[in-house]
Amino acid sequence: MKKVITYGTFDLIHNGHINLLKRAKELGDYLIVGVSTDEFNEIKNKLSYHSYENRKVILEAIRYVDEVIPESNWEQKVDDVMNHNIDLFVMGDDWKGKFDFLKEYCEVIYLPRTVDISTTKIKIDLQQVKNG
Numbered sequence: 301m302k303k304v305i306t307y308g309t310f311d312l313i314h315n316g317h318i319n320l321l322k323r324a325k326e327l328g329d330y331l332i333v334g335v336s337t338d339e340f341n342e343i344k345n346k347l348s349y350h351s352y353e354n355r356k357v358i359l360e361a362i363r364y365v366d367e368v369i370p371e372s373n374w375e376q377k378v379d380d381v382m383n384h385n386i387d388l389f390v391m392g393d394d395w396k397g398k399f400d401f402l403k404e405y406c407e408v409i410y411l412p413r414t415v416d417i418s419t420t421k422i423k424i425d426l427q428q429v430k431n432g
């Protein structure tokens with residue numbers, strides 16, 4: 301069984317996230333998602349609308365996702381890859397090169413981001429609707 305892992309905040313789930321999760325799952329048989337805790341989001345300077353618990357519940361309902369684990373820091377990836385017997389690490393290519401240190405432990409693939417969508421764009425567009 302080929303095990304894949306990816307990480308993210310996954311706030312306000314949108315088609316960009318779904319495309320990423322779909323492609324990651326298609327590269328293996330089992331997909332684990334490390335979803336950022338609220339505390340780690342603060343370290344990433346990200347304020348998410350949904351709490352960690354709600355982002356976890358939403359991810360667990362996505363057909364491509366087999367397991368969700370917390371992402372609490374930048375340092376846990378090597379342990380996660382080893383402890384979960386991960387074969388492949390996948391991230392969107394906005395992170396290209398940033399996680400190449402994992403190549404000692406598993407395959408690393410960066411996938412093209414989906415254009416014209418992001419959680420930030422959703423928030424901005426909604427703000428404009430509100431302002432009329």
Ligand code: C2G
Pocket residue numbers: 307308309310311316317320336344346371390391392393394395412413414415416417418
């Ligand atoms: N993504 C994408 N296309 C978009 C938006 C996001 O492919 N239009 C991908 C990102 O590249 C990432 C995943 O969806 O692989 C989750 O995106 P975020 O929730 O923004 O994740 P991020 O805050 O970048 O956290 O340790 C890694 C970090 O936790 C990644």
